[in-house]
Every structure is written in C-alpha cells, then in structure tokens.
Amino acid sequence: MDPIKRITKQQLFLPFFCLLIVLLINLIKSPTFFNIGIQHGVLYGRLIDILNRGSEIAILAVGQTLVVAVSAGTDISVGSVMSLSACGTCMMLAGYGVNSTTQLAVPMGIGILFGIFLGGLCGAMNGALVAKLKIQPMVATLILFTAARAIGLLLCNNQITYIRYEPYKYLGNFIPGCPIPTAIFVTIAVIAIVSILLRKTALGLYIQSAGINSRAARISGINSAMICFVCYVICGLCAGIAGMVASSRIYSADSNNIGLNYELDAILAVALGGNSLGGGKFNLAGAVVGAYTIQAITTTLLAMGVSTDQAPVIKAIIVIIIVVVQAPTFKEWIANTEAKRKALAAEGGQKA
Template structure:
C-alpha cells in the first residue's frame, strides 16, 4: 500500500525538484544548526540564512520565469540575459544621473531600462523566430555585445546613484519586514502564472515547442509566439537588472548579471523542465532557482571560499541533474521490477 502511494507521489512533476531542495536544506540542518533561525534586527527587518536565500534568489527567479517560456517555445536558451541586465541598469542609471537629485523621475528611468531590455529580447526573438537562427547563436550576439553597449552608455565608468530611495528596490522599504526583491519576484511569478494559465498563451507555447510545423497547420502563428517569449525574457532580464543595480547603488557593466544566464538555464533544468521544448513547469523553475541559491548560501556557510564555490557547486549540480534524468529513473524502475521478479521466484520455489 505504502509503495503504491510513494509511486504516485514520485510521478508528481515537482517531486524531484522538491526532493533536491529539501536535501540541500537538510544537509544544513546537520552542518549548520542555526541555519533555520530567523530573527528581527533593530530596524524591524527579518534576517537569517533562509531570508537571505529567498532575497538573493529573487533575480534568478525572475530570470528563470523568462527562460522557462523561451525554452518551452523554441527548445533553445537565451544566453544573453546577464548582459541584458547590465544594459537595463546602465540605461536607468544614465537617465537618473549621478548627482544628489534625479534628472528624471525614478519610475520613468526604471521603465526606460526595462523597455531597453525588452527591446533586446525582441531583437533576439526576431533572429530566432523570423530569421530561424539557432537560439544559442542568435543570443550569443548580445551575450558578447551587451556589456559593450552598457559600457558605451555609461562611458566606461561605474555610475553611482547618491539618492537614498534608489536603494529601496534592492533592499527594504521603510516599515516592511521583508526585502523588496522578494515581493517583486513573487509578483512576476504570479502574473506570469496567471497569464499562462488563464489565457491560451500557455497552451500555444507548449504546442509550438512540441511541434511548430503542426502548430502552423492548425492556425497558430509560431513565429509570433516565439518572438513574444523572447521579448518577455528580455523584460524579465530588465526587471532583474533594475534590482541588481539597486542592490549596489550603482551600475558596474562588467559585473551586473555576470554568469546569471548559466544559473537561469540550470534553474529551468533543475525544475524538471525539458530543454527540448514543449511542456513546462514555472513552479519547477522557481524551485530550481531557490535550490541553486540555497546551495550557494549553504557552501558559504560551511566556509567554502568564493574561488572554490564553482567546483563544489558543479559536483552537487551534476548529482542532482543525474538523479532527475530519465535514464536514472528508468534504471531504478527496472531494478525494482527485477527485485519483485526475484521475490516472486523465491516464493514459487518455496
């Protein structure tokens, strides 16, 4: 009876992503006893390892939301999101200026930065959807040129924003106990989920990702759908870039969003989504993003240096991805069936 229940639970799409997350958190329960402690500081803000994980994973969650629909529609990845984050931050800070007052209203500058990032995503979408260029090759253009564009906008300098309320988006609002990026990430995920579930867009994306030619035959404009997903990915990169810039009160075009594209792709994969396109799970990608940040935070709490972090992180990721692979699942399934057959043979012999 219990085995049947376990099998049913194991078939649930989010089972393995959740298992991986709980394993990472469980190790911390043993190695770092105070890992799950949450306190309130003198400013009335919650802090602790768990709060730090949720806070620091916010940008990655937002990027993963955009990457998920990209992968689902085109069976390809957008490797330019990190550079697009830098472009969005550069546009925002350039328009705001570096004095003691904003040159233009803060909201307009942030919207301009997000619009610039969306335009970058639309450019990628045009190359992939209209010109039929392989996604990785198409997005490689902005991957290499994006930071150069950001440097041109900033004049090759690090622009510092001295106005106090600029940091609210990347830190906390007065009187609010949770960091602002947590609310922004939650809003992006909820709105994206509503859009994909309450409209036909989610079904269209899956249909195009599974078979774009068949989708055309039933009247779907696969070119437009792929274009929209890449533009949306750029939009998400713009939002993430605005948060990242606000965290450091400046724009450093060389470092904002650096290597974030790899973590975003990995979050999609860890979430149980197929990189071959088609069906997708936004919730799985969110769990994957939190798992990656939890892993990084865990390693730091165990005394692993920043230089050594990628090595340990790569080893754990390989194990997690291997456990979720179809071949591993097939092996365990065949192994359990073999045990059942052996037990049945023993009973017959007796």
C-alpha cells in the same frame, strides 16, 4: 500505485527534495540556521536572506522557463542583459558620463522603465533571430551574451555609475516601515503576472504546443514564430526587472559584475524544477522552487567558505548530473537493466 511512487512521480518532487536536503545539511551544520529575528525594524535571518537574494534568479527563471519550453534552447544572454539594463537605468538617472550623483536627471520611474524597456529590446532581438531566422537559440543569444555587457560599459562611459538617491535603494533593499525585503514583492508580482497571463489566456497552451511540435502547432493554426518571439521578449523583460533589482541592491551599475554567471543559475533552476531542457511541457512553480534551491545551495557554499569564483564548479556538476538523469538514452539504459534484472529473476524462478 503505492504512495511513495506517487509522490516521487510528482514534477515538483525533485526541486522540493533538493531544497529539503540543502536545508537539512544547513540545520545539522548550524542549528541557528532557521532563526528569524528583527533588527533595526527589518526581518533578519538566513531564510530571509535566501528568499531575498534568490529574487533575481527566480525572476530570470520565470522567463527562462518559457524560452526553454517554446524553443528547446536556452537564453544565455540573461546575465548580460541584466547588466545592460542596469547600466541603461543608471545612465538615464545620472546623465551620461556622470559617475556619482545624488540628484536625478529624470524621474526615477522613467529611468526604471527605460531599463526594463532595454531588456525587452534585447529579448526582441533574440526572439527575432530565433523565431524569424530560425537560428539555434544559444548561438543567437551568444551575440548579446558578449555584446550586452560591452554596450553597458559604453553607456556608463567605462566606469561604475553610483546613484546615491534614497528611493532608488528601495527596490533591492527595504522600503522604510516594511520589514520584508522589497525584492520578494517584486518576485511575487512578476510570478503572478506571468502565471495570470499563462492561465487566463491561451498563451500557456500555445507555448506548450509550439514547444512540443512547432510544425504541428503551425498547421493547427498557431503562429509558432509569434509565440516564440513573445516568449523571448518576456524573458528579456524579466532579465530587465532582475537587472533593476540587482542594480538597486548596490545602488550603482557595475557592468562587469551585475548578473555574472546568472545564466547558469537560471538554466539550473529551470532544469532543477523538473522541466525538460528539450522543450514542450513546463512548470513555472517548479522553476521558481528550483531558483530558491539554487540560492540555498549558493548561500550554503558561501557560508562554508567557498568563494563566489569557485561556486560554479559545484553548480556545473549539478547541471551535468541533472541533464544526464533526464537524458532519454540514460533512462532507456536504466529501463533496460531493470528489465534484464527482472527477466533474470523470472528465469531463476522458473528453474527453481
């Protein structure tokens, strides 16, 4: 195999390639893109911004990858669950019905754990519907896609709850004295924990086998339903953590806007990472790189003056292109035309 083909065959090729193109476009448009400086004692620059803002998508993508791998469907409730857990945390911290507070009602740790627990609970509900009742993943998660945001509004008494308490802002911004955004550490921690879980236990292998053929996996002694359930719970927990980060950034719970359109970003990240949306084999690293690629695209679009409402158009087109290229029928068609071309060439050669 020639070296170029060996590189393009790599699973990580697609996300890195896209990332490279996006960065290149940025470099041409504004040469100051890669500048990194220090302002007010913290790191500052576009690249840092991408790494920082991409944290939520990266965290969501980790959970989403597992869900896609195990059930060949996606969890479209992640954005809403993010908003629900943010609302839950703020409700706990501020007390019900209070819309702005400088004094916490309960210790911060308990509030944050409650938020993440809510995420896990949502994941468990999705998991139970998918794994036990065998409902298509997207229909099952559609329930929370609509309901979670509404429940969040109820928890916050239909208003935006502000937590004006300095340490609560650390998670989404900076810890004093540390120049690197805290969200990056959170992302690294989540990725590390999940990859250790996958590498050091047999969970990763189980997920793949359940995703490739759930019946065969069950017959060979794997509790497919349980594995599927666990994946959804992990996805819910990830959404909860992402919700914490998003809420901490704006030190409030804005149920209508936190996590809006994030489900598309998360799914896009998984697809861009070279993971088949048909389930089975998965690559966590690919999804994470994919997530940062998405964020780079978003940042570029915003820098070019496209509004946040309009950005989904381009992302939707990218999703369609990726899934079309991945589609077996399309691959077959390409292979057929290639074979025909070769056959024609061979015929021509014989005649000559």
